[in-house]
Amino acid sequence: MSEADAATMEASLIAVADAGIDIRIPLFERFFAAYPERRASFISVDAASRRMTDETLQMMLGLAQGETWVWPLVAELVFTHRSYGALPIAEYDAFIDMTVAELGAAAGDAWSAHTTAAWQRHADALKAMIRKARAEWASAMPAGAPAVAE
Ligand code: HEM
Incomplete structure (x- = not known):
């Protein structure tokens, strides 16, 4: 946690x-440019991209705020x-x-190396939490756990 x-x-x-910038539009364009084969997994990009x-x-900000719901x-x-x-x-x-890169691009002058560092710390914490969740599902529920592709 870091106030x-x-x-x-x-x-x-x-x-x-x-x-007034909606970062989900360039974010999803960038994501699908990197992983074009994943496009077909989305039934509604408009609905899923918002969430x-x-x-x-919210998860990254929640981690910075020490929120237990994360x-x-x-x-x-x-799952x-x-x-x-x-x-x-x-x-x-x-x-x-x-997500962090697109936020930075949209923030313009309001963004600095200091802002990058703040987001990066909690981006890394979120990545670690996703790894932990995948490992725990795989161990607790091997038959129904999400497939863990590396
Ligand atoms: C921290 C990262 C992520 C978060 C917080 C997140 C969150 C969400 C949420 C909330 C939904 C909507 C579920 C619903 O309304 O039922 C969703 C849908 C989806 N997500 Fe993610 N997601 C993340 C990463 C990813 C990644 C890396 C992929 C890989 C492609 C992915 C693929 C999908 C797909 C395919 C859907 C369903 C879209 C559809 O049916 O149109 N997500 N995600």
């Missing part, structure tokens, strides 16, 4: 909201995503990194 990081992260979210973008940002939400996310195939961990990492 200073949370304040820095919130300021950048407000700057992007004030600029995936919003919840990824862990159960991550565990649920990893529900089993329906979308064996998602490689590298795609989770990339989606998280691209």
Whole structure:
């Protein structure tokens, strides 16, 4: 938990909201450019992109704020995503990194190396939590656990 990081992260979210930029559009374009074969897994990109973008940002901010709901939400996310195939961990990492990168691009002058560092710390914590959730599902429920592709 870091109150200073949370304040820095919130300021950048407000700057992007004030600029009226919806980062999910370039974020999903970037994600599908990197992983074109994944496009077909989405029934509704419009609906899923709102939730995936919003919840990824909220989870990182929640980690900075020491929120205890982050862990159960991550565990649920990893389990529900089993329906979308064996998602490689590298795609989770990339989606998280691209979310931070697009936020930075949209924030313009409101973004600095300090802002990158604040988001990066909690991006890394979220990546570690996703790995932990995948490992725990695999160990607790081998038959029904999400497929863990590397
Ligand atoms: C931290 C990362 C992620 C978060 C927080 C997240 C969150 C979500 C949420 C909340 C939904 C909507 C579920 C629903 O309404 O039923 C969703 C759907 C989906 N997610 Fe993610 N997701 C993440 C990463 C990924 C990654 C890396 C992939 C790989 C491609 C992925 C693929 C999908 C697909 C295919 C859907 C269903 C879309 C559809 O049916 O149209 N997600 N995700």
